[in-house]
Amino acid sequence: MPELPEVETLRRDLEKEVVGKKIKTVDVTGERATRRHETADDFVNRVEGKKISEIRRRGKYLMMVLDSGDVVVVHLGMSGQLLRAKGKEDVDKHTHVVITFTQGGQLRYIDPRTFGELFVTTPDNMDKDVPELAHLGIDPFEDTVSWVQFGQMLQSRKAKLKSLLTDQEFIAGIGNIYADEILYEAGLRWDRSSDSLTSQEIRRLYRAMTEVLQEAIKRGGSTLADGGYKDLFGEEGSYQGEHKVYDREGEACLRCRGVIEKMKNDGRTTYFCPDCQV
DNA sequence: ACGCCCGCCTGTAAGC
């Protein structure tokens, strides 16, 4: 579910809401959520009693830095959600972890499909404990890469643009929705080979990537028809209203009035305008 | 190095 804009929205919310707070208790009711630890207690014991000092993001990963030096890494998978609660609200059926703060209030981790997870590690052990984090590609906002460097990265590979954009080892944070929106904005087809782009096309792709993600963050991410994504306070994002191609099969292209098509790439749904994207 | 398929899960919507 959540891609970079949704995770960044959560990061900003968490920064305001939980940084500086001390964790009183941690309740793990869904052990699958902490599956990287041998037991849920391993997780609980390293988190209880600690204060949250900082919230970072890398790609789609959230990192809550504790004053002990440990880091709680959160990956939301397809359906993970972090929700701020006062404590008395009904607990959603799929709540797996509840963090209660000493001054009251809770942070709840909810995840129906259980692809997401939480785990504690240290900055030194992070790459060993979480190899996929060590292999993450550049973050569009955390790393400063010029369009020329970006172009060299594209030229050095020979893959379909959509496959590369959603490859977390190439660029971290872009998933199925934003890849389609970025490619539409850049006027490039999903199946263009990454080594075939002119310098003008590289610039367009680079710009589209930054602009689409920036705008999506500004609008608090995308909440799709299934209502899966909500921010820390349970509020929906509004970028879905700006989608130009995603979930618009058969509808008119806003630029050329042609018909938006749907395809499969790497087993994932892909939406595009066959006239505007070349 | 890449494309393609599967598995991991539950919920929802479409299809019969």
Next chain:
DNA sequence: TGCTTACAGGCGGGCG
């Protein structure tokens, strides 16, 4: 009204 199937934002692994 059921029951069955396909599909959904994620990722990793295996195979050819």
